[in-house]
Amino acid sequence: MKGVCNKVLKVDLSSGTCKPEKVPDKVYEYFLGGAGMAAYYMWKECPAGTTAFNPANRLTFASGPLNGAAQSGAGKWSAGAISPAFNLNSDSAATASFGIAMKQAGFDAVVCYGRADKPVYVVVDDGRAEIKDASEMWGTDAYQTEDAIHAAQGEDFEVVSIGQAGERLVRFANIQTRKKSFLGRCGLGAVMGSKNLKAVAVRGDNKFQVADPEGLKKLNKAINKRLLEMDNGKPEWLQIQKVGTAMATELFAPQGNLPIKNYSLAGWPEGVEAWHASNYYKKLKVTPWPCKHCVIQCHNKTHVKQGPYAYEGKGPEYESFAMMGFNTMCADVQAISYACELANLYSMDTISLGVIIAFAMEAYEKGLITKADTYGIDLTWGNNEGVVEFTKKIGLRADGIGYLLGEGTKLAAEALGRGATEFAVQMKGQEIAAHNWRAQYISALNYATGCAAGPNHERGNSQHIWVGHITLPEWGIDHVENDERWSWKNAGDRNAKFHDYCNVINSAGHCKFQEFRAYTLSDLTKTLNAIMGLDWTVQDLRECGERITTLQKMLNVRYGWQRGHDFQWPKRFFEPVSEGPAAGKIPIGLGDAIQEYYAVRGWDNDGVPTPELIKRLSMDEYAAGM
Ligand code: SF4
Structure with a gap:
């Protein structure tokens, strides 16, 4: 497969050994990389009964096929593991250049398992991997750790590290890179801490080989120009490049x-x-x-x-x-x-x-x-x-x-x-994240049904239909009225599409913020085709998203998820406010909307993928491990 390394690094922290492993092409065709690759390694290696701090938990750092392309947003990468916050499958994404450097080091992913008997960090240098003593770094903060690794190994390493909260198993500990980007949600920093893993550093000279270099160059140029022009066209205090989010x-x-x-x-x-x-x-x-x-x-x-x-x-x-x-x-x-x-x-x-x-x-x-x-x-x-x-x-x-x-x-x-x-x-x-369900009921549905990362605004971002005026016309969401934000009209379908959308973006290795300036599903499909040598349509991209979401759901079933978990809502969901645009709005009907979402997805009444769906997506071998 072009655009990827076709192999991952397996790091057994218990035995202190590292070894490369070849990845079949079909894995990339089904799950791309990033979040999808992390879910694949959970499915392949992490048995039922595993909880977050069990050494059997797989912590996978995974790049995506887009990492390495000179396209705006193509630096996103992901990590996945069973979350200490909710003990189900989870993933989280960050940017900076760690994903790019991991591929330059020769690996699409680094899969860490077991538990070291003392604090360690992993160094991956141009195809060679080593586990090193991190005892002197233990107790320092995440930035000090990155500085210490740069001093010891060289400034050109990209590093992920944890601070004291990760070491001490705070259940919402994150993982940082370059002092500016974070695998924020799901507590993956505590999984690192539980493994006595303080940091991972990667670097290398492996070249990014793509199927259609000229085609990719043209795409990048056109997309980057369009995104920039759109941001420049916004009023001053709505320009992301000026004030960020x-x-x-x-x-x-x-x-x-x-x-x-x-x-x-x-x-x-x-x-x-x-x-x-x-x-x-x-x-x-x-x-x-x-x-x-x-x-x-x-x-x-x-x-x-x-x-x-x-x-x-x-x-x-x-x-x-x-x-x-x-x-x-x-x-x-x-x-x-x-x-x-x-x-x-x-x-x-x-x-x-x-x-x-x-x-x-x-x-x-x-x-x-x-x-x-x-x-x-x-x-x-x-x-x-x-x-x-x-x-x-x-x-x-x-x-x-x-x-x-x-x-x-x-x-x-x-x-x-x-x-x-x-x-x-x-x-x-x-x-719950910083999007208020009273302003658009679909946020409540999204929080309730997220199967990649618990309640999460970025593993299914259907709220963006209204908060950011984002639609997915190529997948059939085009015109949406403003006051539909307080109805359940088409909510199951919209929510499903945005879950799949987030999954393909997070697995391809692209930053969702580009969507605010009209990065489209066609842009992503064409870019993947140019990099990987595929011949996908936007509907093939949807099917890929469905496969990743379905795999995540199967994993959650494996680790103990039950329908009732989606129905345990915060009491505050149903406490109205008395002023403002969302006065009196509470998501009555949420339970029916969840059932509709299951049905739209091809899941049964209990929220489990049906044999028909598994057959349509050709996922029988994965269903066997549910
Ligand atoms: S929009 Fe922000 S997070 Fe995304 S690639 Fe650009 S700087 Fe990084």
């Missing part, structure tokens, strides 16, 4: 899509002003910090030079400041950005962290916890310094409430009791 505040506030006060409020004008892109730009003085070849440039860099929150590093993404700022009602841009960067250092997902700090604030307000529990911190809404301090307590797993909150909102609420589960905004053990 901070442009979302202006877009989402009038829709009622923001998460405010642990998702209990409709509006917060002071917060909208503080977190508007113009103020974000002024307070953080951000400059673009793009991934290789990207013209959209959502990542940005800040340097706050003075004051208690001085730091140089990443400017927070929308999801980060929405959960850490809006959801806690904190309007000090520099303080919350600093807290987000601390979370990055310790390696924690800022979405889950923002939810759990807001949960703790509500528990404090309701008297379930007091200053005696919170290290003397007055954990009231809007306490910016409190958010900074709690980020430290959770990241370092301080004794007491800091440690408990590191278990995630579900387990923390159950441990606190006295009604705390009533305001725990989570499903299956993972916290």
Whole structure:
């Protein structure tokens, strides 16, 4: 198969051995790479009964066929494993250049399993792999770890690493790369920690061989030009290249899509002003910090030079400041950005962290916890310094409430009791992201049915139909009325298509943010054809998406998922707000919508793939391992 290395590296941390393994062409045709490849290795090697911290759990870092192409967004790659947050199959994606470098090192994926008997890191240098002692790095933060590896191995290595939260098994620990991009969701950093794996470093000179180099060059040029022109054509504070995803505040506030006060409020004008892109730009003085070849440039860099929150590093993404700022009602841009960067250092997902700090604030307000529990911190809404301090307590797993909150909102609420589960905004053990289901009911359906990564806004992003005005005309979603956001019309079909869409994007190795500037399914299909030598239509691409989603569902069945899990919704889903565009809107009918989604997918009433679907997708051998 062109465009890929046709082999992966298997790393057995228990025995301390590494070996290459050839991958059949059919695996790429069925699952592409990235998220699909990670799911494939789970299916192939990780038996029923495995939970997140079991050494049998497979942690797969996987590039995609697009990694290496000079196309905007072609740097996305994924990792997958059983999640510590919800003990089902999961994956998460990041950018920067780790996926590209992994292919240059000669491997499409690095599959890690077992558990080392002391802290280690893996070095993959141009086809050769070695497991090295990381004892001196243990206890350092994720960025210090990357610096130490660069000092020891060379600056040209791309590194993934964890900080203290990953080592100490915070269930929403993430994995960082290049101090700016993160495998954020699902707690994969804790899986690394459980394996005593501090980091992986990759580098090499392997060339990116594609089927149609001239065709690919032309495509890249045309696509990159179009994306850039579209972004330039936007008003100043909606240009991603200027302010990154901070442009979302202006877009989402009038829709009622923001998460405010642990998702209990409709509006917060002071917060909208503080977190508007113009103020974000002024307070953080951000400059673009793009991934290789990207013209959209959502990542940005800040340097706050003075004051208690001085730091140089990443400017927070929308999801980060929405959960850490809006959801806690904190309007000090520099303080919350600093807290987000601390979370990055310790390696924690800022979405889950923002939810759990807001949960703790509500528990404090309701008297379930007091200053005696919170290290003397007055954990009231809007306490910016409190958010900074709690980020430290959770990241370092301080004794007491800091440690408990590191278990995630579900387990923390159950441990606190006295009604705390009533305001725990989570499903299956993972916290809900920064898209408010009251603004578009399909978000509730998406959170309930995500089978790749629990409730997740980016493994099925059907909310983008309304929040970003994104459609998938080549797959039959073209015109959508605004007030359909509060109906279930075609919701099962739309949700299924967006799940499959996210799966092909995350498996091909492309960044979804390009879609905001009209990257199409045809663009992706043509690019895959030019790279891999395929002859796919957009409908073939859909079938590939269906296969990946179906494999993920089969894995979840293997690891204990049952229909009831999709029906355990946060109570807050059905608590209306009284003001704003989403006033009075709650997703009544969600249960029927889930059943419709199952039916549209070709799953039975219990949400399990039917024999007819398995036959249509030619997946009998995979179904045998369900
Ligand atoms: S849009 Fe952002 S995450 Fe995506 S490739 Fe560009 S800089 Fe990286």
